Amino acid sequence: MLVKINEIQIKRRIRKDFGNLNELAESMKLHGLMNPIVVTRELVLIAGQRRLESAKKLGWNSIEATIVDVPSRIDKLEMEIEENLHRKSFTTDEIVDAFAKLEKLKNPGLLQRIFRYIRKLFKKIFKI
Numbered sequence: 200m201l202v203k204i205n206e207i208q209i210k211r212r213i214r215k216d217f218g219n220l221n222e223l224a225e226s227m228k229l230h231g232l233m234n235p236i237v238v239t240r241e242l243v244l245i246a247g248q249r250r251l252e253s254a255k256k257l258g259w260n261s262i263e264a265t266i267v268d269v270p271s272r273i274d275k276l277e278m279e280i281e282e283n284l285h286r287k288s289f290t291t292d293e294i295v296d297a298f299a300k301l302e303k304l305k306n307p308g309l310l311q312r313i314f315r316y317i318r319k320l321f322k323k324i325f326k327i
Contacts, residue, residue: 202264204254207236208243213279217249224253235263237282245275246282 232254236247244251245267254262269275289297307315 200264200266201261202238202242203261204251204259206242207238207251207262207264208241209248209251210243212244212248213276214248214283217252220249220253220256223249224256227253228257232263235265237267237278238264239269239275240266243275245269245278 227250232250234247234250236250237245239245242264247264251262267278269278
């Protein structure tokens with residue numbers, strides 16, 4: 200659900216250090232919001248403050264949010280903790296592999312370019 204950013208309430212939160220939001224904001228600018236923030240029906244933020252702050256930085260007026268029922272303050276706090284506790288970053292090997300694949304896709308080798316050209320040429324000639 201699309202929610203107006205200025206209607207979202209931010210109450211006492213666990214996270215104090217947002218880190219550098221520039222990279223997240225740049226990612227959101229290029230690719231959009233990949234994971235919605237989480238708010239209660241009353242639009243109290245549960246998860247996604249870094250995403251919310253990055254959206255503000257980009258000048259967005261609204262943001263995609265998942266609305267959840269939270270029966271108690273205990274549940275709300277547990278959800279905030281869970282959101283931040285169980286994420287896992289890429290390993291160094293995974294990052295190297297990912298960027299190698301990206302580079303290969305962005306800059307295919309000479310044989311791949313020749314093959315693509317020939318395939319395009321055949322399609323044009325034979326109207327495939």
